[in-house]
Amino acid sequence: MTTTRWNRRGGALACALLLATGCGLVDAPGTPRVVAHRAGSGNYPENSRSAVTAALHEGYPAIEVDLVLTQDRIPILSHDAWIDADLCTFTKGSEEFEPRRLPEDSRLPIKDFTLAELWRDYRCGGLGDAEKPEAVKVADRYFTFEELLSALKGYPDVVVQLDIKEDPRYTESPEVFAEEILGRWNAAALPNRFFVTSTRGELLKAFQAHQELEALLIWPTFSADESNVLTAVRNELKRTVGAQELIQLARDAGADGIAVAYPVADRAAMEAVRRAGLKTAVWTANTEAQLASFCRWPLDYLITDYVERAPCR
Numbered sequence: 603m604t605t606t607r608w609n610r611r612g613g614a615l616a617c618a619l620l621l622a623t624g625c626g627l628v629d630a631p632g633t634p635r636v637v638a639h640r641a642g643s644g645n646y647p648e649n650s651r652s653a654v655t656a657a658l659h660e661g662y663p664a665i666e667v668d669l670v671l672t673q674d675r676i677p678i679l680s681h682d683a684w685i686d687a688d689l690c691t692f693t694k695g696s697e698e699f700e701p702r703r704l705p706e707d708s709r710l711p712i713k714d715f716t717l718a719e720l721w722r723d724y725r726c727g728g729l730g731d732a733e734k735p736e737a738v739k740v741a742d743r744y745f746t747f748e749e750l751l752s753a754l755k756g757y758p759d760v761v762v763q764l765d766i767k768e769d770p771r772y773t774e775s776p777e778v779f780a781e782e783i784l785g786r787w788n789a790a791a792l793p794n795r796f797f798v799t800s801t802r803g804e805l806l807k808a809f810q811a812h813q814e815l816e817a818l819l820i821w822p823t824f825s826a827d828e829s830n831v832l833t834a835v836r837n838e839l840k841r842t843v844g845a846q847e848l849i850q851l852a853r854d855a856g857a858d859g860i861a862v863a864y865p866v867a868d869r870a871a872m873e874a875v876r877r878a879g880l881k882t883a884v885w886t887a888n889t890e891a892q893l894a895s896f897c898r899w900p901l902d903y904l905i906t907d908y909v910e911r912a913p914c915r
Contacts, residue, residue, distance in 0.1 A: 633914060634884075634899065634903055635663050635761060635902065635903050636662070636663055636903075636905075636909050636912045636914060637761070637903050637904065637905040637906070638662045638664065638665045638907075639906055639907045640666060640668065640681060641657050641666070641679075642656060642660075642662065642665070642909060643731075643737065644734055644736070644906075644907035645736070645737055646737055646738050647726060647727025647728075647738075647739070647740055647742070648681055648689070648731075648734075649667055649668055650727045650745055651745045652738065652742065654750060655753065657909070658754070658757050660909070660910070662760070663759070663761065663909075663915060664762070664763060665761075665763070666763035666905060667765065668681045668682075668765045668767050669747060669767060670682075670683050670767045670773065671712070671713060671774050671778065671779060672713065672715060673713055673715055673719075676782075677747035677779075677782055677783050678717065678744045678745065678746050678747065679744065679745045679746070679747070680712060680744065682709075683711060683712060683713070683767050683769045683771075683773045684709040684710055684772060685704065685708075685709075685710045685712060685715075687704040687706060687709075688729065688731070689726050689731065690704060690729075691703055691728060692704065693722070701728065701741070703729075709772075711772045712773075713773055717744070720743070720744050721743045721744065724744070725743060726744065727739065727742050728740065728741025728742075747783065747786055752790075754790075754792055755792070758792070759794075760794055761796065761797070762795070763798075763799060763903070764783065764796060764798050765798075766779055766783070766798060766800045766805055768802060768805045776802070776809075779805065780805075780808045780809045784809065784815075788813075797815065797817065797818060798815060799820050799861055800817075800820060801819070801820045801821070801823040803854060803857070806819065807855070807856045810856055816858050816859075816881070817857050818852075818857055818861045818883060818903075819851060819860045819861070820860075821860055821861065821863070844868075844871055845870065845871040846874075848871055849878045852875070859875070859880040859883065860881075861885055861903065862884055863884075863886075864884050864885065864887045864892065864896070869899060872899065876902075881902045881903070882900065882902050883902060884901055884903075885906075886906060886907060888906055888907050888908055888911070889911070890911050893908075893914075897913050
């Protein structure tokens with residue numbers, strides 16, 4: 603969902619700091635659809651074949667995946683627009699015993715590689731994720747969008763959230779994303795419901811220009827170069843974004859609703875957004891206490907790395 607991973611300890615600190623403005627602690631009626639974030643990255647490598655397969659077999663009601671385009675404009679599942687140096691390795695050569703780590707903090711844009719090159723030279727998911735220590739490690743090649751569409755056959759009730767990782771610095775234009783992704787989705791002729799999310803209104807408008815669909819704006823935007831916690835606290839303590847401002851943000855983006863990070867989610871504001879006829883979502887609540895509380899909020903979607911922990915799944 604976000605451009606960088608949410609630190610759980612920092613998220614808890616932000617939630618404590620923002621308690622007065624709402625961190626999911628007040629009851630309200632609601633039956634949100636629980637969405638497996640990055641296909642369930644608490645248990646398997648994010649956006650991986652393993653995660654998608656497990657999510658479908660477990661009967662998760664919805665899955666969220668992140669999509670990026672290769673040089674040959676093939677959509678693949680990846681949270682970042684570049685090859686993740688923390689999660690991916692070079693494939694080992696004939697003379698090597700272990701896969702090689704990528705240079706720390708390297709950002710090799712995925713758009714600079716064809717799918718064949720990515721499949722040949724890189725494996726992701728075989729390294730431990732410090733933020734998801736219980737997740738099974740499975741080194742695998744990038745999972746394509748078309749493989750996902752094939753996997754969905756036989757699971758018509760699963761709702762799919764497509765989080766588009768378009769970034770002017772690293773990727774193709776919104777129009778190219780819309781053409782490549784919607785073309786493949788429509789060709790698959792699946793009965794599944796889907797919706798599109800992005801931090802960028804330009805992207806949402808490009809998709810909606812191609813066809814009528816549900817689109818949600820992700821808010822706030824976390825930069826990969828700054829602290830998530832500081833961003834969340836700064837955005838909330840400013841309090842320049844209340845219910846009316848959230849509504850206006852969604853409408854300015856041409857969105858049907860807004861998905862808000864859980865540490866800055868305010869119950870009253872989300873209720874007002876919903877009363878305005880817009881969809882509401884919260885991401886990424888992961889503890890049992892958080893999920894039990896947000897399950898009682900008036901939300902359309904509750905996004906989590908651990909669907910099995912949510913009592914409303």
